[in-house]
Amino acid sequence: MDTAGLGLDLAGKRALVCGSSQGIGLACAQRLARLGAGVTLLARDGDALARVCGGLAPASEAHDWLVADFAEPEAVQKVVADHVRKTSPYAIIVNNTGGPPPGPIVDAAPNDFMAALRMHLACNQLLLQTLLPGMKQLGYGRVINIISISVREPIPGLGVSNTTRWAVAAWAKTCAGELGKYGITVNNVLPGYTxxxxxxxxxxxxxxxxxxxxxxxxxxxxxxxxxxxxASPDEIASAVGFLASPSAGYVNGINLPVDGGRLSSM
Ligand SMILES: NC(=O)c1ccc[n+]([C@@H]2O[C@H](COP(=O)([O-])OP(=O)(O)OC[C@H]3O[C@@H](n4cnc5c(N)ncnc54)[C@H](OP(=O)(O)O)[C@@H]3O)[C@@H](O)[C@H]2O)c1
Incomplete structure (x- = not known):
């Protein structure tokens, strides 16, 4: 909770955190709950989500969890849309899922790109469309995408991932331009080695x-x-907590590296 009046308090707000059974997504869920948000976890492993959910810091809004596979964007949207109909609107979404398989780009098949774009881009788009009416109703929205520093400097050996991250970054920047007037921001966090x-x-x-x-x-x-x-996952989550908060209301359309200074470009 934000006892120091720093504008980080998320009490009364609900957050959907994707890919939150482990790793960076889990740390984001824990951070947002500590800031007071009611968190809905989402990933494929329901047992892991139930364990995580039970350990989240109590908040004024209840925590819960949904099982869905980002390989099937329309199914993910249905699970979330069904849930949204039964609950109050989400103010925050953290778009996050497993990264595409590694490999040189010249070896990738067209379907490798399509699969990665479905997981990372189509899911983001469908979830945004599902949560957008609620965010507009609240006059408050925070869309935060966990991407990678490869948006700034492609990483050798991660060909499909590099390509997909750029697509997501361009999507986010375009959304930021369209949604700012509703009090909704769209930002990307770029983790370094975590x-x-x-x-x-x-x-x-x-x-x-x-x-x-x-x-x-x-x-x-x-x-x-x-x-x-x-980096520790919680160091990435710390940036997400800030971007989710009222304090970050005028930060929109950025790529925020959290990489210990690894990017050599400005
Ligand atoms: N770690 C790093 O150094 C680093 C650096 C830059 C960028 N990133 C990117 O940040 C993101 C998270 O990385 P991480 O290291 O935290 O990964 P991780 O430890 O593998 O965690 C991935 C999370 O996403 C969920 N997930 C994976 N595939 C899914 C699917 N098909 N549908 C729904 N949920 C799925 C997993 O849960 P289930 O298995 O239960 O579904 C898990 O909760 C990835 O996109 C990664 O590429 C990571």
């Missing part, structure tokens, strides 16, 4: 591919990060 299950599996695969140990690979990565360490 210590989650996804990153650990990426490290394992990359280390094997390069014939080096995971420790050696991690050391190589850290050499490029001025902070000389990985």
């Amino acid at each position: 210590d989650t299950a996804r990153l650990r599996s990426l490290i394992t695969r990359r280390a094997q591919a390069h014939g080096i140990s995971e420790a050696e690979l991690t050391e190589q990565w850290l050499a490029d990060i001025p902070a000389a360490r990985l």
Whole structure:
């Protein structure tokens, strides 16, 4: 709760946090609940969501969870739309899901791009369309997309991901232009290397591919990060908590890197 009057208080607001059974999404859900929001968790693993839900900080609005697979955007929209009809409007959505599989872009099949765009772009669009009437009714909306620093500097070996992230960033910027007048902001958070299950599996695969140990690979990565360490998921969630808050009302259409200084471009 915002006892210091910093405009971070989310009491009375509801937030839909996607991809929130683990990793960055989980940390975002925990952060928003600590700021006072009622959180709806969404991912594929219902047992994990039930556990997470039980551990969220109590808020004036109830916490709950929904099971849906971002590989099927229309089904995700239906699950959320059915829920919205039974509850009060959402003020906040955090768009987040598993990243596309790694690999050189020249090896990608057209369907790899289509699948990633369905998960990352079509889901964002359908969820926005579903929650938008409620946000307009509230006169308050925060759409926050977890993307990647690859929006600013493509990451070698993540061809489909780099391409998809750019599409999402362009979508978000365009939405920001259309929705600002309703008190709705649309912003992107760009995590650097963040210590989650996804990153650990990426490290394992990359280390094997390069014939080096995971420790050696991690050391190589850290050499490029001025902070000389990985981010914790909660450090990404801290930026999300700010962007979700009344304090960030005049921040719209930005890409916010949370990367320990890793991006070399301005
Ligand atoms: N970690 C990093 O270093 C880093 C850096 C830059 C960008 N990112 C991006 O940030 C996002 C989150 O990363 P993370 O490291 O937190 O990943 P993570 O630990 O793998 O967590 C992914 C979350 O998304 C859910 N999810 C995955 N596939 C889903 C699907 N098809 N439908 C619904 N939910 C799904 C997972 O839950 P279920 O399995 O229960 O569905 C889980 O809650 C990804 O897009 C990633 O590429 C991560």
